[in-house]
Amino acid sequence: MAGAQAQAVPSSRKKFLKNLTVLVGGTASSRVIGILAAPILTRIYDPADFALLAVVVALASLFIPIASLSYEQAIAVSQRQSESDNLFIVSLLLPAVLGLVLVLVGFFFGDILATMLRNAELAAWIWAVPLFVVIRGWLKAGSYYCVRKSAFSLISAVAVAEALATAGAKLGAAHIWGASSATLLFGGLFGVTLGGVMFAIVIWFTTFRAVVKKVSVSGMLAGIKGYKEFPLFNSWTLLVNAVAENVVLLLFSGFFSPAIVGAYSLANRMVNMPAAYVGSNFSKAFLGHAAEHHRRGRALSRTLVQGTAALAGVGVVPFAALFLFGTEIFGFVFGSSWMTAGRYAEIIAPGLFFVLINKPAAATYSIYRKVRERLIYSVLYTIARVAGIVIGLMRFGDPAACLAILAAVMVIFNCFFIGFAYTFTLRGDSDVAEARDSQSLR
Numbered sequence: 001m002a003g004a005q006a007q008a009v010p011s012s013r014k015k016f017l018k019n020l021t022v023l024v025g026g027t028a029s030s031r032v033i034g035i036l037a038a039p040i041l042t043r044i045y046d047p048a049d050f051a052l053l054a055v056v057v058a059l060a061s062l063f064i065p066i067a068s069l070s071y072e073q074a075i076a077v078s079q080r081q082s083e084s085d086n087l088f089i090v091s092l093l094l095p096a097v098l099g100l101v102l103v104l105v106g107f108f109f110g111d112i113l114a115t116m117l118r119n120a121e122l123a124a125w126i127w128a129v130p131l132f133v134v135i136r137g138w139l140k141a142g143s144y145y146c147v148r149k150s151a152f153s154l155i156s157a158v159a160v161a162e163a164l165a166t167a168g169a170k171l172g173a174a175h176i177w178g179a180s181s182a183t184l185l186f187g188g189l190f191g192v193t194l195g196g197v198m199f200a201i202v203i204w205f206t207t208f209r210a211v212v213k214k215v216s217v218s219g220m221l222a223g224i225k226g227y228k229e230f231p232l233f234n235s236w237t238l239l240v241n242a243v244a245e246n247v248v249l250l251l252f253s254g255f256f257s258p259a260i261v262g263a264y265s266l267a268n269r270m271v272n273m274p275a276a277y278v279g280s281n282f283s284k285a286f287l288g289h290a291a292e293h294h295r296r297g298r299a300l301s302r303t304l305v306q307g308t309a310a311l312a313g314v315g316v317v318p319f320a321a322l323f324l325f326g327t328e329i330f331g332f333v334f335g336s337s338w339m340t341a342g343r344y345a346e347i348i349a350p351g352l353f354f355v356l357i358n359k360p361a362a363a364t365y366s367i368y369r370k371v372r373e374r375l376i377y378s379v380l381y382t383i384a385r386v387a388g389i390v391i392g393l394m395r396f397g398d399p400a401a402c403l404a405i406l407a408a409v410m411v412i413f414n415c416f417f418i419g420f421a422y423t424f425t426l427r428g429d430s431d432v433a434e435a436r437d438s439q440s441l442r
Contacts, residue, residue: 019152019285026156030163031274037167038270042334044179047262052121052181053188054265055253058246060132065238067095067137069231073366075144077291086219088145095137102130117253121181128189135196142199147284158199166191233371237378244382248406251389252399260399267344271322275315275356282311283359294367301425307360308418319353322346347403351410358414361421368424381413
């Protein structure tokens with residue numbers, strides 16, 4: 001028995017590393033496509049052209065994390081496959097309902113919102129917000145379903161296809177209709193739509209068509225009830241986090257020029273794009289690996305430390321380079337008109353580094369169902385971020401000062417987030433060890 005368990009651990013590790021390699025490989029390819037296209041796009045489009053797309057994405061990003069009320073996370077951790085299938089359908093229906101609500105909100109309040117954010121073009125493109133929300137919500141649900149089915153290659157393939165379509169559409173639209181904020185937004189919409197369609201077709205014909213007949217209303221209601229803590233606590237946490245992540249750009253849009261908004265959006269995207277996608281996919285693979293360990297009663301504190309250290313090793317060199325030479329790097333890569341964006345990248349790099357390495361910790365909060373604790377943390381974190389930006393605006397009135405305060409808040413709070421995760425996983429390991437000792441005495 002002991003020998004079989006010893007063999008199972010390396011096998012589990014190999015499976016985790018294989019899944020991680022597939023995910024990160026596809027993710028890296030999609031990010032490389034976006035990064036290679038960016039220097040061309042920044043020489044075609046001005047910083048002000050990026051403001052409309054940035055504001056639309058920021059508004060959509062407030063709702064994308066809660067589009068499925070966090071039930072998509074339960075797909076990966078549910079104990080039975082039938083339960084997972086029903087939760088998948090729930091996670092597809094909820095974004096559609098939210099999208100319809102947002103269409104009505106945009107119809108009645110789109111002009112007011114455009115005035116508040118000082119972006120006149122937004123009123124004509126407000127319909128793009130619910131479209132982003134619905135498709136991204138479906139993609140998230142499909143992604144977690146693929147994690148459940150270990151179909152990690154499909155997640156990577158969709159990411160690459162979306163990146164190619166987005167870059168091609170932005171360049172093609174500029175060539176056909178001329179470079180403008182509208183053509184840039186069109187490229188983003190085209191890419192995410194293609195990704196959603198591709199995901200839907202492949203999942204239907206490869207994995208879900210055979211079991212869809214087994215899904216029932218009673219099964220969906222049972223899943224909703226069984227994982228009610230996810231919408232009750234996780235969704236609020238995700239909403240608060242979404243506000244924290246997007247409030248900077250929306251406040252910048254209300255107080256500064258479109259050129260500053262565009263420069264900040266590029267800086268944040270170029271620094272955050274590879275880190276966020278690598279971290280997200282690492283988190284998905286880590287979640288499956290750690291959840292399996294937890295179900296089998298294995299220790300998680302060491303797994304958490306190893307995962308955090310691995311992400312830190314991946315990110316330390318590029319983030320250090322951006323912190324030291326961001327202005328020069330952006331000026332050389334994207335053109336002299338984007339050196340301001342490089343200065344912003346230097347300032348926010350330390351904060352985003354700690355956001356990257358918190359992904360394994362975030363997964364352990366889900367595994368241990370620490371939803372209340374995470375909600376409290378997220379509320380405090382968001383309040384601190386908003387307060388920092390407001391202080392920067394009122395005291396200095398300067399984007400760089402606002403971002404410096406923001407970076408300090410990000411470092412402090414994410415260190416606490418990781419440290420607290422380590423304490424409760426360590427406590428969980430101790431409980432597991434005591435339970436085993438008790439059983440052995442019997």
